[in-house]
Amino acid sequence: xxxxxxxxxxxxxxxxxxxxxxxxxxxxxxxxxxxxxxxxxxxxxxxxxxxxxxxxxxxxxxxxxxxxxxxxxxxxxxxxxxxxxxxxxxxxxxxxxxxxxxxxxxxxxxxxxxxxxxxxxxxxxxxxxxxxxxxxxxxxxxxxxxxxxxxxxxxxxxxxxxxxxxxxxxxxxxxxxxxxxxxxxxxxxxxxxxxxxxxxxxxxxxxxxx
Numbered sequence: 001x002x003x004x005x006x007x008x009x010x011x012x013x014x015x016x017x018x019x020x021x022x023x024x025x026x027x028x029x030x031x032x033x034x035x036x037x038x039x040x041x042x043x044x045x046x047x048x049x050x051x052x053x054x055x056x057x058x059x060x061x062x063x064x065x066x067x068x069x070x071x072x073x074x075x076x077x078x079x080x081x082x083x084x085x086x087x088x089x090x091x092x093x094x095x096x097x098x099x100x101x102x103x104x105x106x107x108x109x110x111x112x113x114x115x116x117x118x119x120x121x122x123x124x125x126x127x128x129x130x131x132x133x134x135x136x137x138x139x140x141x142x143x144x145x146x147x148x149x150x151x152x153x154x155x156x157x158x159x160x161x162x163x164x165x166x167x168x169x170x171x172x173x174x175x176x177x178x179x180x181x182x183x184x185x186x187x188x189x190x191x192x193x194x195x196x197x198x199x200x201x202x203x204x205x206x207x208x209x210x
Contacts, residue, residue, distance in 0.1 A: 002029045003101075003185065006062040008051070008091060009069030010034050010041065013152065014106060017178040018068055019044065025182070033058050035069075051087040059098040064185055067091050067105045077123050084127035089134035096140040102190070103140050104181055107132050109148040109195045112163050132193065141191060143184045147177045148197035155179060160199020161210045170198030179203050 005022055009015040010032035022030040023043040030044040033055065039046055049055035051069060059065065067088050071080040088105055095103045107128045110117045114125035135142050148162075148169050155175030162169075180196065180203050187207055194210045201209070 002027050004029045004031070004061055004063045005185075006031045006033060006058055006065045008033045008058075008065065008067045010046075011036065011039055012068060012070065014150070014174045014177050015068040017175055018066060018181060021178050021182055031058065031062065052082045055090075056094040056097070059094045059100065062095075062098060063101045065091060065095050065100050065103045066181060067103065068181075070106070071124065071127075080124050080127045084124060085131040085134070088131040089138070092135040092138035092140045092142070096138055101141060102143065102185065102188070103135065104143045104145065104184055105132065105135055106177065106181065107144050107146045109146045109162075109197065110165075111146055112195060113165050116165055136191075136193075143189045143191075144193040145177070145180060145184065146193065146195040147172045147180075148195070150174050150177065151198075156198070157203060158198075158200050159196040159203055159206050160201060161194060161196050161206050163195045166197065172196060172198045176203065180207065183207055 005028050010019045011034050022028045032041050032044050032046045033049055047058050071083045110125035111128035111132055114129050117125040132144050149171050151171040151173050153173050155173040183204050
């Protein structure tokens with residue numbers, strides 16, 4: 001039986017990589033939830049919803065949810081609050097109400113230490129932290145992935161697990177964030193928060209060790 005995956009934020013840079021990967025995996029049946037009209041993804045069902053409203057209907061019949069949506073560099077603090085905190089907490093509530101097996105949230109490494117983030121990222125990091133805390137408090141079976149600074153370079157299939165604020169930490173490829181998310185589903189990881197940057201440990205082994 002295939003896993004029915006709801007991918008929230010399928011049009012983002014990391015979300016697109018996740019969508020392509022999920023469509024290519026026979027054990028996954030993908031529903032992509034997007035905010036803008038006209039998006040087509042061959043091999044998947046596409047739903048449009050406003051994350052600032054009620055989007056609970058998308059969770060019907062779903063076994064796994066990936067929250068890959070996030071605010072952008074040009075968004076206001078109000079938009080960061082809506083997308084990085086409020087919408088993800090609602091996703092956790094919807095997932096629990098619909099008995100979803102696993103909710104995976106792509107957060108940010110800086111959510112470990114928002115107060116130590118650079119000023120331009122402090123509010124964003126705080127919203128990520130509060131969103132993560134809301135997911136944990138909801139009681140849903142969660143995996144929170146906190147990647148460090150991202151790159152659009154090809155993935156290496158390796159990462160380095162950390163919770164630390166590291167100077168000059170290796171960038172982690174978005175492709176490897178997508179791979180890490182899929183591996184977390186396949187491994188059935190439960191109730192864990194995992195921070196990571198670029199590194200040399202194969203993703204599957206890094207997740208098992210974490």
